[in-house]
Amino acid sequence: MAPPTTPNIQTFETEEQVAVALAVYILHLSAKFIAANGSFSVVLSGGSLIDTLRKLLEPPYVDSIEWSKWSIFFLDERVVPLDHPDSNYKLAYDGFLSKVPIPESNIYPIKEKLSPSDAADEYEQRLKQLVANNTLRTSPHTGFAKFDLMLVGMGPEGHVASLFCWHFQRFEKKRWVTFITDSPKPPSERITFTFPLINSASEIAMVVTGEDAADAVNLALGKHASYGYPLPVQKVAPEGGLTWFLDMPATSELRKTEFGI
Ligand SMILES: O=C(O)[C@H](O)[C@@H](O)[C@H](O)[C@H](O)COP(=O)(O)O
Numbered sequence: 001m002a003p004p005t006t007p008n009i010q011t012f013e014t015e016e017q018v019a020v021a022l023a024v025y026i027l028h029l030s031a032k033f034i035a036a037n038g039s040f041s042v043v044l045s046g047g048s049l050i051d052t053l054r055k056l057l058e059p060p061y062v063d064s065i066e067w068s069k070w071s072i073f074f075l076d077e078r079v080v081p082l083d084h085p086d087s088n089y090k091l092a093y094d095g096f097l098s099k100v101p102i103p104e105s106n107i108y109p110i111k112e113k114l115s116p117s118d119a120a121d122e123y124e125q126r127l128k129q130l131v132a133n134n135t136l137r138t139s140p141h142t143g144f145a146k147f148d149l150m151l152v153g154m155g156p157e158g159h160v161a162s163l164f165c166w167h168f169q170r171f172e173k174k175r176w177v178t179f180i181t182d183s184p185k186p187p188s189e190r191i192t193f194t195f196p197l198i199n200s201a202s203e204i205a206m207v208v209t210g211e212d213a214a215d216a217v218n219l220a221l222g223k224h225a226s227y228g229y230p231l232p233v234q235k236v237a238p239e240g241g242l243t244w245f246l247d248m249p250a251t252s253e254l255r256k257t258e259f260g261i
Helices: 015-037 088-095 117-131 211-223 247-258
Strands: 010-012 040-044 070-074 076-078 149-152 177-180 191-192 205-206 240-249
Touching: 010 015, 015 040, 015 149, 015 205, 015 240, 070 088, 076 088, 117 177, 117 191, 211 247, 240 247
Parallel strands: 010 240, 040 070, 040 149, 149 205, 205 240
Antiparallel strands: 076 191, 177 191
């Protein structure tokens, strides 16, 4: 296991500025990985992240990216049909994927009409096949697939992907993809990448905006971060780079603790 890198914490006045900075960061990584490997594998979360990607759909970013080299995966997914309003694929398709020329064959939604357990098995097997045929690279440290970029959101109580406090999935060590049938955030049935897979990534962006996230941001990044039982977000410790993108409301509690205001 490679030692995790120190996070790069970037804070911005507004969510709009986070969206711009995220577009610049993604543009840079896309060019870097395509130059090095001829491809760029990106893992998307659900939630507000998809809207925060909106700057990528505008010039100069949209015209500067080699979209045909991108492949898209889902960090977690609700076990519902792909056209269901709760589907992360539908959210990503409507808000982002339908607006950029990523080949359909490079987009990897979950398979429909399976139980949560079977959907997780099927997605894991598909990832393993993509490693076997060299579409995805592997971490030499962990043997898990090594995605180029994971875009990760955080819930107000510190969950990431569908890995929640007080739910055993967060301790999974062997599986690449697992499932949950009692998710505290609806809908209850989901599949999710596990921490060993998440932490094998080359780059992770934690994209966290809004005041709802302020307590968990303070717990994760504040001076008492190492005290007590860690939140799921505190287990995000990739062998590659970790960059936090935060707006002012998300750092409001952190600023009180850090500066005693
Ligand atoms: O499918 C999901 O529910 C998500 O992948 C989930 O992990 C999300 O990223 C966080 O809950 C943050 O969501 P918000 O950005 O909307 O707060």
